[in-house]
Amino acid sequence: MNIGILTLRISLPGCASLKEKRQRMRGMHQRYGRNPAVAVCESDQRDRLESSEWTFVVAGLRVPEVESLCSEIENKVQRTVDGRVMEATREIL
Structure with missing residues (x-):
């Protein structure tokens, strides 16, 4: 079994409230958490x-x-999130 850890730091320019932030980031768990090989969380x-x-x-x-x-996840996030991926780091364990 191999494990990969992908961390994405996303810039949300012009975001005025936490409610707006949640709306812009909505669906991350549903889109990626459905795959049994993927676990996702807002980490910072x-x-x-x-x-x-x-x-x-x-x-x-x-x-x-x-x-x-x-x-695939990184590319899909870049296409679907109302923001900009500023940093992406990967680690394979």
Whole structure:
């Protein structure tokens, strides 16, 4: 079993309230948490209005499978979130 940890720091320019932040980030758990190989949580920046950090833990039998799923998640977040991915870090265990 291989584990990948993908952490994305997202900038939310112009975000004026925590309610707006939740609306802009809504659906992260539903979109990615449905996959039994993925666990997702908001890992930092919870109280900051203009940024958010999300961590995805991905499990797979082979490293290429884990890396592929991490890339898929990162690309999908960049396309679907009303914000900008400022930093992405990956670690394979």
